[in-house]
Amino acid sequence: MTTVETRRTAPHLRGSARRSPAGAVPAVLWAGAAAVVALWWADTGSVVGTAGWLTGAGRIAGLLCGYACAVLVGLMARVPLLENRVGSDRVARWHAMAGRYTICLLVAHVVLILTGYAAQDRASLWHEAVTVVLDYPDMLKATAGTVILFAVGVTSARAARRRTSYEFWYYVHLLTYAAVFLAFFHQLALGEQFNGAPVATAAWYVLYLGVAALVVWFRVLAPVRLNRRHRLRVESVRQEAPGVYSVVVRGRHLDELGARPGQFFRWRFLGEGMGWASTPYSLSAPPRPDRMRITVKALGDHSAAVPLLRPGTRVWAEGPYGALTADRATARRSLLIAAGVGVTPLRALFETLPGEVTLLYRARAAEDLALGGELEAIARWRGGRVLYALNGPRGERPDLTAGSLRATFPGLAAHDVYICGPHGFARDVYEALRAAGVPDRRIHHESFEL
Numbered sequence: 001m002t003t004v005e006t007r008r009t010a011p012h013l014r015g016s017a018r019r020s021p022a023g024a025v026p027a028v029l030w031a032g033a034a035a036v037v038a039l040w041w042a043d044t045g046s047v048v049g050t051a052g053w054l055t056g057a058g059r060i061a062g063l064l065c066g067y068a069c070a071v072l073v074g075l076m077a078r079v080p081l082l083e084n085r086v087g088s089d090r091v092a093r094w095h096a097m098a099g100r101y102t103i104c105l106l107v108a109h110v111v112l113i114l115t116g117y118a119a120q121d122r123a124s125l126w127h128e129a130v131t132v133v134l135d136y137p138d139m140l141k142a143t144a145g146t147v148i149l150f151a152v153g154v155t156s157a158r159a160a161r162r163r164t165s166y167e168f169w170y171y172v173h174l175l176t177y178a179a180v181f182l183a184f185f186h187q188l189a190l191g192e193q194f195n196g197a198p199v200a201t202a203a204w205y206v207l208y209l210g211v212a213a214l215v216v217w218f219r220v221l222a223p224v225r226l227n228r229r230h231r232l233r234v235e236s237v238r239q240e241a242p243g244v245y246s247v248v249v250r251g252r253h254l255d256e257l258g259a260r261p262g263q264f265f266r267w268r269f270l271g272e273g274m275g276w277a278s279t280p281y282s283l284s285a286p287p288r289p290d291r292m293r294i295t296v297k298a299l300g301d302h303s304a305a306v307p308l309l310r311p312g313t314r315v316w317a318e319g320p321y322g323a324l325t326a327d328r329a330t331a332r333r334s335l336l337i338a339a340g341v342g343v344t345p346l347r348a349l350f351e352t353l354p355g356e357v358t359l360l361y362r363a364r365a366a367e368d369l370a371l372g373g374e375l376e377a378i379a380r381w382r383g384g385r386v387l388y389a390l391n392g393p394r395g396e397r398p399d400l401t402a403g404s405l406r407a408t409f410p411g412l413a414a415h416d417v418y419i420c421g422p423h424g425f426a427r428d429v430y431e432a433l434r435a436a437g438v439p440d441r442r443i444h445h446e447s448f449e450l
Contacts, residue, residue, distance in 0.1 A: 020323070022086045026094070029071055036067045039200055043193045054116030058109050059192065065105035066187045066204075069180045070211045072098045076176070077214035078321065084263070087323035088280075089446040096156070103153040106146060138186035145182030148175050167277040177215070184208060223318045230254060232315035234269065235291060237307060241370040244341060245306050246284060246295045249315050255289040257320060261348035262418075265319035267294065269309055278318065279303065282420075284344035284371065286352050295370060297341035324418060326353055328444040331416045335360065335409055337429055339421030340368070345446070346420050347371050350386075351378050358385040358409065362398070362421065365390060400428070402435035413437040419445035 040060050047056045075082070075095040082091045118128040133139050154160060155172045187204070188194050194201045230251040238246045259265070264282040284295035298304040324345055332355040336346040339362040350359050359379075363369050369388065379386045387408070389398040406412050417433055419426050426445050433443055 020085055020087075021081065022090060025082070025086065032071075033064060033067060036063045039063065039193050043197065043200075051116050051120035054112050054119060056116075058112030058114075058116055061105050061109040061112060062187070062191070063193065065102060065109050066183075067207070068098055068102040068105055069183065070207050072102055072176065073180055074211045074214060076219075077211070078218045078318070079214055080218070080321075083321040084323055087446060088264075088321045099153060099156060103149065106149060110146070136186070137189040139190075141182040142186035145179040148179035148182070152176050152179065166279065170277050219318075223316070226257070226318070227316050230257070230317075232317055234309050234311055234313040234315060236311060237309050239307070240295060241368055243298045244295060244370040245298075246293055246371075247306060247309060248291055248293050249317075250291045251315075253289070254287060254292060257287070259283060259287045259292065259320040260325045261286045261352045262324040262326070262345045263320040263322040264345065265292075265294075265317045265321070268316040269306075269313055270316060271309065271313040278316075280321070282322070282345035283320075283348050285374075286348050295341065295344045295347075297370075322446060324349070324420065324444060324446045328418075329353070329355075329416050330442060331414055332356060333411070333414060334358070334416045334418065335412070336418045337421075338362065338419075339425040341370065342421030342425075343371060343375075344420075346418060347375060347378075349418060350375065350384065351382070356384070357382070358387065360387045360389060360408075362389040362400070362425070400432060402432045405432055406436045413439070413442075416442050416444065419443065 037060060040056075040063055044056060044059075047053055072095065075091055075098060114125055114128050114132065117123075117132065118125045121128060123131075133143050152172055152175055155164060155169055161169060188201060194204065230253060232249050232251040235248040235250040238248075240246050261283065264280050266278040266280050268276075268278050281294040281296055283292055285293045296303045296306045298306070322345070326349070334349075334353050334355060334357045336350055336353075336357065336359040338346045338359065343361055346359060350357060359375060361369060361372075361375070366372075366388075375386045378384065389400060391397055409415065412433075413436070415438070417438055419429050421429075430443055430445060434440065
């Protein structure tokens with residue numbers, strides 16, 4: 001590791017950290033699932049015979065699947081309370097987990113219900129499946145929704161994600177809305193818990209309409225208002241390192257957005273074929289009233305086209321999102337650990353975090369250090385430190401173990417540590433920090449593995 005000049009720490013005090021609702025949200029969601037099971041329990045008499053047990057289990061799975069669909073869509077709504085207080089990466093993990101639960105419950109519902117109906121009618125499974133799909137109300141739409149949900153689940157699996165572009169995954173993922181809409185009506189038409197039960201039916205409508213309102217407001221109306229108000233356009237594009245480019249976006253009244261160092265927006269550049277997908281990029285400098293800057297590494301079709309942007313290109317943005325901000329701070333000393341283009345939000349924090357701040361930047365080689373000149377200038381200005389962790393002359397990787405971190409950063413356990421980089425890097429550094437004695441509450445990280 002090499003060090004840039006150390007000077008006195010900027011004399012600012014740090015406010016108290018805002019409490020995250022991350023613990024309360026899962027509790028509320030699990031309480032909702034318990035209420036759904038209670039709905040089945042209250043409306044179900046004695047269960048008799050194999051067919052009764054199978055259909056009963058199938059109905060429980062169906063109710064929970066319907067509830068999980070609403071949760072799944074709600075977590076896609078980009079509600080600021082979740083995105084900015086809990087953290088977009090954690091919400092994304094919850095969404096992925098909810099997706100896995102939804103698919104498993106859907107499979108269980110289909111298999112158990114058809115098996116139970118077949119046992120009850122003394123018919124073959126195939127005959128029962130054809131009868132249910134063709135003769136039962138709203139089942140053709142529900143079947144189409146089921147097929148779409150399975151397609152979304154398959155393309156979201158990790159093995160499939162590695163083989164598909166972000167743009168393809170993004171548009172397939174949007175089909176979740178259509179799947180949930182198509183499957184909704186058969187729940188009320190065929191669900192025994194809703195027949196003759198106006199309170200349960202009203203509650204189900206409130207759940208789905210409430211989630212739909214969140215989606216319409218935060219994913220449609222709020223972005224439309226933002227972009228009509230601020231009229232964003234590309235001002236300039238500049239190369240920072242091989243394959244890494246900074247884009248300065250100019251707009252009006254950008255201070256009204258409330259964007260903070262460490263946060264990101266989802267960007268569409270309405271030119272060069274880049275307007276078809278919304279991609280998250282972090283602010284790589286503190287936002288100003290008339291401009292913002294992002295720094296992008298060419299990793300996919302969208303990011304690879306960034307160097308082709310021309311000044312004046314219209315920009316569509318959604319945000320700000322993310323909880324990797326000074327609000328998470330609890331101590332007077334901070335350590336920022338970045339890898340690759342993960343340095344972008346930490347560069348903004350390095351300039352603005354109060355107290356004693358050190359930045360550790362991991363890269364393969366010196367030529368891969370994006371924004372290095374800015375980091376050194378900030379270190380000189382504010383009296384911070386920049387350390388580089390580069391590969392050795394024969395490609396050997398630097399030692400970022402618990403022992404090396406403790407030796408390099410005295411009093412490490414008393415630091416707030418911010419991590420940003422690829423998922424594997426963030427996981428390994430987190431484990432090393434925990435082994436070095438840093439409390440979990442002082443490790444703050446965002447990593448996105450879509």
